[in-house]
Amino acid sequence: MHVLIIGAAGMVGRKLTSALLEAGGIGGAPIEKLTLADVVAPNSPDTTIPCDTLAADLSAPGTAGRLVADRPDLIFHLAAIVSGEAEADFDKGYAINLDGTRFLLEAIRQEGTKEPYCPRLVFTSSIAVFGEPLPAAIPDDMAHTPLTSYGTQKAICELLLADYSRRGFVNGIGIRLPTIVVRPGKPNKAASGFFSGIIREPLNGMEAVLPVDESVRHWFASPRAAIGFLRHAATLDTTPLGQRRTLTMPGLSATIAEEIAALERFGGTAATGLIRREPDETIARIVAGWPQNFDARRALELGFAAETSFDDIVRAHIEDEMGGMTARA
Amino acid sequence: MHVLIIGAAGMVGRKLTSALLEAGGIGGAPIEKLTLADVVAPNSPDTTIPCDTLAADLSAPGTAGRLVADRPDLIFHLAAIVSGEAEADFDKGYAINLDGTRFLLEAIRQEGTKEPYCPRLVFTSSIAVFGEPLPAAIPDDMAHTPLTSYGTQKAICELLLADYSRRGFVNGIGIRLPTIVVRPGKPNKAASGFFSGIIREPLNGMEAVLPVDESVRHWFASPRAAIGFLRHAATLDTTPLGQRRTLTMPGLSATIAEEIAALERFGGTAATGLIRREPDETIARIVAGWPQNFDARRALELGFAAETSFDDIVRAHIEDEMGGMTARA
Incomplete structure (x- = not known):
């Protein structure tokens, strides 16, 4: 199986890469090729599995087409600019978080017009899709009223993922991550x-x-739990999801x-x-x-x-x- | 006040035009100019109020910019391709129902970078944003799980409308119309x-x-009720809407x-x-x-x-x- 990770240089992307390489496969299928993409090229991992690393700006037209041209079976789309940056730079937020994801979905659909292709796409959404008014515990069927442009972009991508999946262009699943603690590394300036x-x-x-x-x-959830979510989302039977393709993670x-x-x-x-x-x-x-x-x-x-x-x-x-x-x- | 109606040639657009011209104003302000746009130029109404009619494809880059270049105070955006066509022609549905609306929002924002500009924008959404599983009576805070590309496109536009409004680029309000009966005219092939x-x-x-x-x-609601919704949405104080800018109409x-x-x-x-x-x-x-x-x-x-x-x-x-x-x- 060929696995593509978009956003592979981030904290979650690096941990996911390590976990997949250590396991050597996913859902019983060996990983025959791994492609790691991010806006700056990820470091090459130490592995015997064939592994490409590349710098790719998903918001640039053509990038998504190149990423799916060799038809990966499983795609993790983790790339996004964060909440604060999407709020500070309106155009950049929409370009990367919305257009980038739409380009990816569209590239997969176009690839499928050449010969049948319907890869599993695991997309990381966010609890930022939820805004006010909020109940004490937010249920799965709560309307999305995001309070940020970032949350808006994620909510839109959830809708696109569901529609492209319903039409049979991709086998998509979105997961809304809790706030990840304890993040390793140095303190950063995020409000969280x-x-x-x-x-x-x-x-x-x-x-x-x-x-x-x-x-x-x-x-909250740990980085370890987040990697568990991604791996489970990659192999789960998506049939029971119906039209609700994105799930709030525990x-x-x-x-x-x-x-x-x-x-x-x-x-x-x-x-x-x-x-x-x-x-x-x-x-x-x-x-x-x-x-x-x-x-x-x-x-x-x-x-x-x-x-x-x-x-x-x-x-x-x-x-x-x-x-x-x-x-x- | 200058009023722009996009989608003015449709049934609702024509009735809205007649109602506005008959009243001569809206919310106490006289209408000084009316611009009627649709993919084919609407008929020129019989009126003494200055009235432009023009053919405009909102999905073509540049069209939206031309429509807002003379800074209408109030914009009704009624244009859309219908559910069946959006399902049959995936690209056309996204081009008109999603990109067209986004071009309009973006043109308004860009106009506002020249000098302050924040028009009222009344957008017609649809109950097609709701899918399964549905309760017996759908509440205002129900999640959107559309079962069609049309419903997906409307749900995305609702999110964009809310975000552009929150950022102060536009004073937007969306209304989800019931099925309109009794539609005048000849039978059509819509399932409804x-x-x-x-x-x-x-x-x-x-x-x-x-x-x-x-x-x-x-x-259900009548065409008369639909025109009432649009006129009320055009003058309503939007402050109480908060981030929930689109309302299911009664x-x-x-x-x-x-x-x-x-x-x-x-x-x-x-x-x-x-x-x-x-x-x-x-x-x-x-x-x-x-x-x-x-x-x-x-x-x-x-x-x-x-x-x-x-x-x-x-x-x-x-x-x-x-x-x-x-x-x-």
């Missing part, structure tokens, strides 16, 4: 960055800033207080003492508009699984990113 | 045509075919049996005797997938009003299309 920072930095003996109240509730609804309590169980007060409370009204206001909880029933019924406690999320981070050891241990 | 035909033809002493069972329930949920009973009250058994039952499984299957009832609470609270009985719908047809007289009278 502190959710990871207050675990990651203290476990490394470093200070981290908490800009919101501990009562803030949010929706996750953990937890407060910051619960997150800190989990940190203490792994890192003690030496770790929790490194959290510096520095209220930031701007971040607090942004975070207040975010969903806090979902009833992700459809995805659970279809076999998607996430962590059910913050201890599991912290443990996954320690095992996957810290060699199983914390600074304290 | 019989809903109008079984009133219109018998009242004119002509036979009409009923291809489905009398127990079929559907969602309508009447009624069965074919109720429709025929109303016909009998106006045309007697002479009229109902002209209905020929000729079951058509294809049409029955299509109609079975259509929504039957809505809880259009938001629109009702915002002052939109429709008929509450089929008698009112038949009466509107007789008054507006038959000079108040039926064949029997």
Whole structure:
């Protein structure tokens, strides 16, 4: 099987690449070729599986056609510019997040006019498709009223994915990821960055800033769970999806207080003492508009699984990113 | 005030034009100029108000820019290719129903970069944005799972309208029309045509075919109500809409049996005797997938009003299309 990952250089893309190469196959089929694309060429992984890496701007006409010209069987489309950038640069957001995805769908359809072709396409959407007014737990049949251009672009792509799948041009499945914690690597400037920072930095003996109240509730899954979602989406029977081709992934609804309590169980007060409370009204206001909880029933019924406690999320981070050891241990 | 109607040559466009010219203004502001555009140039109305008519293909790059170059204050965007054609011709449907609307929004935004410009844009969406699984009465916060490319294109345009409005590029409002009965004119080949035909033809002493069972329930409003929706949407304070810029219009949920009973009250058994039952499984299957009832609470609270009985719908047809007289009278 030939697998194409678009957006392979990002955190999720790199972890997915490693997981696929380690497994050597997916759904019982060996991976015979892997193509890794991103706006800057991803690093070549150390593998015996034939692997192409290439720089590709999906928003440029023709790029998508070149990516699907050798008819990959399975395509992961993870590429997007993030919420803040899509809000700051209206044209760029629509060009990459909407037009890029539409070019990809259209290239797949055009490829299918030459001879039958209907690859599996796994698309990462976002809980940003949901806006106000929000119930306490967002059900699967909640209308999409995004509050950002990014959320709008993702919601539109979900509709396109469903229509192209209904018409038989592609076998598409979309997954709406929870906020991924603990993100490995350095702190970044995303408004959501502190959710990871207050675990990651203290476990490394470093200070981290908490800009919101501990009562803030949010929706989480680990990077490990995210890779599990993608792999399951790649092999799942899509027939039961009907016209609802995108699923809210399961996750953990937890407060910051619960997150800190989990940190203490792994890192003690030496770790929790490194959290510096520095209220930031701007971040607090942004975070207040975010969903806090979902009833992700459809995805659970279809076999998607996430962590059910913050201890599991912290443990996954320690095992996957810290060699199983914390600074304290 | 300068008013632009895109899609002015269609049934709704012509009725809207007449209503606006008769009133001479809208929301207390006189109409100083009217521009009527459609893919074929609309007929020039008999009026003293300055009125341009022009042929314009909104899906052609540059057309939208020319339409908004003289900065209309109020734009009605009614143009679309219908459901059956959008399903039969995938490219044409996306070109006109999606790209055309996006070109219009983008042209308005670009016009606003020259000097501030934020016109009211009234967009006609469709209940085709709703698909399965459907509850008995579809609420305002129901997710969009369209079962056709047409419904997909309308749902995408709703999202774009909301995002462009949120960003302050346009003051947009979308309205999802019920099935309009009684459509004036000749029978057409739309799957929904019989809903109008079984009133219109018998009242004119002509036979009409009923291809489905009398127990079929559907969602209706008169052409008169539709024009009322458009005029109200043009002047309504959009502040309370928040990010939910498109509203399901109120309508009447009624069965074919109720429709025929109303016909009998106006045309007697002479009229109902002209209905020929000729079951058509294809049409029955299509109609079975259509929504039957809505809880259009938001629109009702915002002052939109429709008929509450089929008698009112038949009466509107007789008054507006038959000079108040039926064949029997």
